[in-house]
Amino acid sequence: MDEYFIRTEHLCCNYRDENGREAPALIDINLKIKKGEYIAVIGRNGSGKSTLAKLLNMILLPASGKIYIDGKDMTSGNLSDDEILDIRRRVGMVFQNPDNQIVATIVEEDIAFGPENLGIPTPEIRRRVDYALETVGMRGYEKHEPHRLSGGQKQRIAIAGVLAMQPECIILDEATAMLDPRGRAEVINTIELLNRERKITVIMITHHMNEAVRADRVIVLSDGRLLRDYPPRQLFSEPDFLRRQGLGVPQSVELIDELRRQGIALEGEPVTPEECAGAIMKYLKQKKAHDG
Amino acid sequence: MNNISFGQYYPANSLIHSLDARFKVICAFLYIVCSFLCKNILSFAALLASAALLVAISGIPPKILLKSLRPIIFILLFTVVINMFWTSGENLVFSWWKIRIYYEGIMNALFIAVRIVVLIVGTSIFLTYTTTPIALTDALESLLSPLKVLRAPVHEFAMMITIALRFIPTLTEETNRIMAAQKARGADFTTGSIFKRARALIPILVPLFVSAFRRADELATAMECRCYHGGEGRTRLNIPHSRPRDYVMLLLIVAFGAGLILINIYGIGYTMK
Amino acid sequence: MAKIRLEKVNYTYSAGTPFETRALRDVEFEIKEGLVTGIIGHTGSGKSTMMMLLNGLEKPESGRVLLDGADIWEKPKEISKVRFRVGLVMQYPEYQLFEETVAKDIAFGPKNMGLTEDEISARVREAAGIVGLDAGLLEKSPFELSGGEKRRAAIAGIIAMKPEVLVLDEPAAGLDPAGRERILGTIQNFRAQTGATVIIVSHSMEDMAEVCDEIVVLLEGRILMSGSTREIFSRADELRRVGLDVPEITGLMLRLRDMGAEIDSIPFTVKDALPKLMKLLK
Structure with missing residues (x-):
């Protein structure tokens, strides 16, 4: 047994551009992800985030390098079809456009799609569908038509569809990008619940820095290279790096950074608005005590 | 388009809605056969009565059913006219210039009109109006x-x-x-x-x-x-299952067909040419 | 001066069916000439309907939409002229690209206006310049561009019609932060060069705080409030009560105030917040 659920060694992958030329999409990626971790992956469009996601559940194959899932070498080239299906079951994916990943015309049939493909017996599929709907908070929508649901609800259905396969890891490929703030909150809350209570490993590809703030670790990709693999606090303590990468910085982090530049020695590594407010208040109180 | 589920599915809780889609496909097929078994006044009267009964238990407003006939109204008129003018027989009813209309022609036209209407109404009741497109697809796959x-x-x-x-x-x-x-x-x-x-x-x-x-x-x-790899080894969440009522409906239609054959053998009333 | 005025506008979806929904109820407000007005509200609050009413893609059930004081539906046959004057950039506009080259696609609107070839090519170049598309990209197929470039090409297609009012529905949705930045830059650039009136719908309060002069808040088809950006965001509590966000920095400053810090007016950009805090912390 491997200590890491996902491990890559010198992983490289190429893609074919529209002129048919091979170009590197990922270069020498070394990753270690433990079971139950919450990982955010950030990077500009075209930095290789989606390629990485598709490699991890064998939708794409690497040009070179190794991928180990739960200790097993996925790149040995002699995996049986059943072994590949098992990897896709264990590493589920949720994509950006909710409309393009819902297969069936009725919610419960869509959630059953994965288990049906896996040949799970009917009573067990029923149990899993009910459980998955319960988990994403969509009980009562069994017979609804997906195209009438809101974006956030559709994405929760997509998550439930993955959940019904009983995965150990869920990869969300910009799954919140097309949602409004309410829908985004619905999806994030669901994912955090799965990570916290069901111990599911989460890999969250996102453009929203305030989503990345909540992860255990943030991975920064740029032009196919892995530039950072830091806890969020450490990453957001270099706002200049993030700006250089065209990644944007949460306003709270920006404020703290500006204050420090102007000589205010704030303590700690605050990243969320609550923490930043706390740090500023602490400084204010100390200053008052000092002054008064 | 976005208002009702596409297709003509009419949601209701009728006996026909509750039947197994596979049986409904077979019933629709047998019902078509029945309509072609009709040859004389009595059998056509029975067919018309059976259609009325189906409408009554389907829970679909007759108005909506009539709407489904609108697109075929032209074909209907055309067949009626052709049959009326082109069937020759023994009992001349009306003649003017080169046009001769016989009693047989009128009856044939009437019969064919009834047959077409019942065909459309029958299949719409068994299939499109009471069965969702998805249930229909599943039934066809299974059959x-x-x-x-x-x-x-x-x-x-x-x-x-x-x-x-x-x-x-x-x-x-x-x-x-x-x-x-x-x-x-x-x-x-x-x-x-x-x-x-x-x-x-x-x-x-x-x-x-x-x-x-x-x-x-x-x-x-x-x-x-989501592990899709073709139909091999696939299971289903919703397995269609038949209940006694499905068999009863099937038997009723078979019996109806047998009755029509009997009526034909004993030939009551005017018989179609 | 009001560029656009809505008077008692009502709009109902799928009227006469069980799915009937009133999208807008007695909506009344003004868009001031030459300013950037933001429209915020939840999905389904009537924002998208409102945008389609502004350029005559939809007709109000009752009430009037006035452009420069004239009812846009006075001559229904000439409604396409209104569409040239009020340019609408819909959500994910890159999905409307269809021509063989980017230049031809940008030229589609101007061509429909019946302009001369020379005028059209001048406008294409100008619009491409405003959105920051390199001249080299103009002869490429729009489908070869990157996501952000496609978006800007689509916006250029509207700008090339030289609209007096530019309406944008979620112009930065789905782009990466750098792409967002560029789109916001494009909008500011457009305004600086043309002085036109701009209307933006967005869920990102940070972006709205950055670019808008005025803000209109819609709630369930009604105007909840409207006013200058400063006025609207100073009513943060009310916004939050109806489930809308405020810019992150505003939230942070409100939190500080609640914790006892002496903050008189609540800022809505980092640039704004900085001097206030420095005064406090120095």
Whole structure:
């Protein structure tokens, strides 16, 4: 047994551009992800985030390098079809456009799609569908038509569809990008619940820095290279790096950074608005005590 | 389009709605056979009565059923006229210039009209109005599954239809959006010659195709991620199961057909030429 | 001076069916000439309907939409002229690209206006310049561009019609932060060069705080409030009560105030917040 659920060694992958030329999409990626971790992956469009996601559940194959899932070498080239299906079951994916990943015309049939493909017996599929709907908070929508649901609800259905396969890891490929703030909150809350209570490993590809703030670790990709693999606090303590990468910085982090530049020695590594407010208040109180 | 589930499905809680879709497909088929068994006044009267009974227990308002007849009204009139004028017989009813109408012609026209109407009403009641498109697809897949032995792609065909049904509302919405976007750039789809109007569709069709291909591509990946690998070894969440009422309905229709055959043998009333 | 005025506008979807929904109820407000007005509200609050009413893609059930004081539906046959004057950039506008080259696609609107070839090519170049598309990209197929470039090409297609009012529905949705930045830059650039009136719908309060002079808040088809950006965001409590966000920095400053810090007016950009805090912390 491997200590890491996902491990890559010198992983490289190429893609074919529209002129048919091979170009590197990922270069020498070394990753270690433990079971139950919450990982955010950030990077500009075209930095290789989606390629990485598709490699991890064998939708794409690497040009070179190794991928180990739960200790097993996925790149040995002699995996049986059943072994590949098992990897896709264990590493589920949720994509950006909710409309393009819902297969069936009725919610419960869509959630059953994965288990049906896996040949799970009917009573067990029923149990899993009910459980998955319960988990994403969509009980009562069994017979609804997906195209009438809101974006956030559709994405929760997509998550439930993955959940019904009983995965150990869920990869969300910009799954919140097309949602409004309410829908985004619905999806994030669901994912955090799965990570916290069901111990599911989460890999969250996102453009929203305030989503990345909540992860255990943030991975920064740029032009196919892995530039950072830091806890969020450490990453957001270099706002200049993030700006250089065209990644944007949460306003709270920006404020703290500006204050420090102007000589205010704030303590700690605050990243969320609550923490930043706390740090500023602490400084204010100390200053008052000092002054008064 | 976005209001009711597409197709003509009419949601209600009737006996016919509750039947197993596979049985409904068979019933519809047998009912068509029945309508062709009718040969004389009594059998056609029985057919008409059976159709009325079906309408009554289907819970579908007759008004809506009549609407479904509207598209075939022309065919109906055409057949009636042809039969009326072209059937020759012994009892001349009316003659003027070269036109001769016989009693036999009138009866044949009437019979054929009844047959067409009952055909449409019967199949719409068993199939389109009381069965969702998806249940119908599943029923067809299940009924055609013996053909898998002959390597016919029955599952793939059913999956194709399911996905098509799933994407109809999505693509309809997309078409409306693209149309609005092009109208905002001054596109005009309603005036000019046919040629000009056909050209005006290009700004809609190109983006629509591009988007449909993109969606197909993403859907294929998503399906692969959810372990789709064809129909082999697939189980189902909802397995169609038959209940006594399904067999009762089937038996009733078979009995009805047998009755019609008997009426034909003993030949009561006017018999169709 | 009001560029656009809505008077008692009502709009109902799928009227006469069980799915009937009133999208807008007695909506009344003004868009001031030459300013950037933001429209915020939840999905389904009537924002998208409102945008389609502004350029005559939809017709109000009752009430009037006035452009420069004239009812846009006075001559229904000439509604396409209104669409040239009020340019609408819909959500994910890159899905409307269809021509063989980017230049031809940008030219689609101007061509429909019946302009001369010379005028059209001048406008294409100008619009491409405003959105920051390199001349080299103009002869490429729009489908070869990157996501952000496609978006800007689509916006250029509207800008090339030289609209007096530019309406944008979620112009930065789905782009990466750098792409967002560029789109916001494009909008500011457009305004600086043309002085036109701009209307933006967005869910990102940070972006709205950055670019808008005025803000209108819609709630369930009604105007909840409207006013200058400062006025609207100073009513943060009310916004939050109806489930809308405020810019992150505003939230942070409100929190500080609640914790006892002496903050008189609540800022809505980092640039704004900095001097206030420095005064406090120095």
